[in-house]
Amino acid sequence: RLAPLIAPSILSANLARLGDDVERVLAAGADIVHFDVMDNHYVPNLTFGPAICEALRKHGITAPIDVHLMVEPVDALAALFAKAGASYITFHPEATRHIDRSLQAIRDAGCKAGLVFNPATPLDCLKYVMDKVDMVLLMSVNPGFGGQSFIPASLDKLREARALIDAYTASHAGREIRLEIDGGVKVDNIREIAAAGADTFVAGSAIFGATDYAATIAAMRAEIAR
């Protein structure tokens, strides 16, 4: 199993002081920055574009930036985020005409690529593109907003995705595929989420809503290791 990564979602950060808040959460022990991109089309909300990603890089943020595209279509924005300093770029398969092409374009641009599955979206297409996927992101809420409750059926889906990833990586030496979970992750449920197979944990409100980021992240790590 890959080392667990804690990925605070900047959707819940102090957006008026974004650079400073991201620095603070990284200093508090976070591993990667989860960057939620919403377009008021694929999801009913609107957030940040590539200029904000580039601004974080110029501010001196060197940690991996995990760009979660909730946009339709995908390809033009993915290319702009690759230029803006994204590390991972994930998108929802139903938001692009050509899933394989979109994944390949992200990899060709030098980023790690991933697919995001909504709570009721089957994992069907995944098996055809395992060789182009570096991250599988399961939504455990319906995308669009922070602060929602974890949907319990996500645990079985995590087990399903974990089995697919383990079967693939067992026969493909050197390939690493992360299994990320996004939505309603808290200190009190992260242990069962990890046990179900996740290795990368997005948490927005649970971390940025806490007064002590370091204590919250440490508590999450302790639960995962328990």
Ligand code: DX5
């Ligand atoms: C929802 C986003 C999430 C969200 C998670 O569309 O993809 O990343 O910010 O927020 P919490 O952790 O508060 O559920």
Ligand code: ZN
């Ligand atoms: Zn997200």
